[in-house]
Amino acid sequence: MKNVLSEIKNHVLTGISYMIPLVIAGAVIMAISRVGGSIYGIKDIWDEKYVHSGNAVIQLLHSIDGFGGTALGLMFPIISAFIAYSVVDKLGVAPGLVGGMLVKDINAGFLGAIASGLIAGYICLLIKDNIKLPKTMESVVPVFLVPVLGTLGTLLLINYVIGVPFTALNVGLEHWLNGLSGGNQIIMATVVGAMVGFDLGGPVNKAAVTTAMALLTSQVYAPNTAAQVAIIIPPIGLGLATIFAKNKYNTELREAGKSAIIMGLVGVSEGAIPFAVENPTKVVPSTVIGSAIGSAMAVGLGAVNEAPISGFYGWFTVQSWPIYVISIATGSIFVALFNVILRSKDAGDNDNLNKDEEDYSFDEAEWES
Incomplete structure (x- = not known):
């Protein structure tokens, strides 16, 4: 049991290590735009009303803030994908990415993204180790069966099993922290x-x-x-x-x-x-x-x-x-x-x-x- 927990911890830390540079890049880009906006006395440069601003610099700063937001929006797909990658190498990347996107869409939060990566990785590992085909068809497993079945299995488990409790946990945590x-x-x-x-x-x-x-x-x-x-x-x-x-x-x-x-x-x-x-x-x-x-x-x-x-x-x-x-x-x-x-x-x-x-x-x- 101790070895299993240690293995899971290593997989999660691998995903985090790949996520952090992305988060920093997005955050710094957003900070640049917001510092620039403050020069013009604007505290909400992200607001859509600045898309049609008559000032080209303000429009650019608004766009830059959006670029940073795009990078931050990849946080959950990336951590999920690279946790799966740590478990089963590149076979887990596609299911992990798609699972992370679903986690983002249903607002299952950071814990949901971690669960998504582990689910994707271990489902793909299970398929890889247990589905045996004749030598002439061996290439079908990594190219077709693992990405298709791995992605489908990950999405079904997230959407119908872990999605609801993780979403409730994330929303509850947000409300609790905002209420402090x-x-x-x-x-x-x-x-x-x-x-x-x-x-x-x-x-x-x-x-x-x-x-x-x-x-x-x-x-x-x-x-x-x-x-x-x-x-x-x-x-x-x-x-x-x-x-x-x-x-x-x-x-x-x-x-x-x-x-x-x-x-x-x-x-x-x-x-x-x-x-x-x-x-x-x-x-x-x-x-x-x-x-x-x-x-x-x-x-x-x-x-x-x-x-x-x-x-x-x-x-x-x-x-x-x-x-x-x-x-x-x-x-x-x-x-x-x-x-x-x-x-x-x-x-x-x-x-x-x-x-x-x-x-x-x-x-x-x-x-x-």
């Missing part, structure tokens, strides 16, 4: 931030981030705001710690700290991993709490990030961006101070001393031989 206010919204942001800060790009992080991004298609923005703030706090905070207390870190970690700040600024939480590996009992609690603080502060004080962009180049497209930036700074400084205070004074020296001792022992053994 005040303290409840802050609690939600705190949980999302803590999840993102927990394993720094691992499964828990990705579950929170991708779910938050998927909710953007339903105009639910608070989870995304929380997630995008939390992504960048750990690497920036740990990078700052190496600046605040240079004597507590060895040369390797000081260099890693410089890289971590840069990675944080462009939205890569994995920049914190070297520190988490070196001292998980202190680093992981700091990143969980710091990310939760920053996320709760941003959402609670009214910042709204409508795009799945965590890097600095997207900060100024956020509603109430000064609050957003202050929230990032607050969470990062907490992570930095937490680690500076709890890390022993001679940690950096000890690291170097241990390294020197290991080198000396090796040389002595080599000399004796």
Whole structure:
């Protein structure tokens, strides 16, 4: 059972890895159009009324926003297709794509898209492994039977079995999140931030981030705001710690700290991993709490990030961006101070001393031989 769950997790993470570049491309394109619209004092550049605007630039910005929306609209078909691809290679792509389109049409959401990919992949795998034809007709299986039966089976299961519960779940989740206010919204942001800060790009992080991004298609923005703030706090905070207390870190970690700040600024939480590996009992609690603080502060004080962009180049497209930036700074400084205070004074020296001792022992053994 453990192996099966691990296999499914890997398939889902493969689909997510293919989906993320598409989502980022669509979101950045939309952000460009909306920043451009704000120059003209337009906050709803996506509205159809701008198709017939007398200003050619405004018409172009409206079209660009639509291009970004087209890219985001492929989110569910792509994740479904590449989960199926992970299960059964290219045989699963067509059924996965069509299944993902149906999920989008019936509003079954992100979880429905994941289910679609797994269903498509395993149906195609079942057909491939169990339908045996004479050698002269073997090519019929991958070219005809798998795409036709795989697609039909996927669509029937989605439409008549999983569609209704997943649609109800997705709609219910949307209504619940949109209905959150005040303290409840802050609690939600705190949980999302803590999840993102927990394993720094691992499964828990990705579950929170991708779910938050998927909710953007339903105009639910608070989870995304929380997630995008939390992504960048750990690497920036740990990078700052190496600046605040240079004597507590060895040369390797000081260099890693410089890289971590840069990675944080462009939205890569994995920049914190070297520190988490070196001292998980202190680093992981700091990143969980710091990310939760920053996320709760941003959402609670009214910042709204409508795009799945965590890097600095997207900060100024956020509603109430000064609050957003202050929230990032607050969470990062907490992570930095937490680690500076709890890390022993001679940690950096000890690291170097241990390294020197290991080198000396090796040389002595080599000399004796």
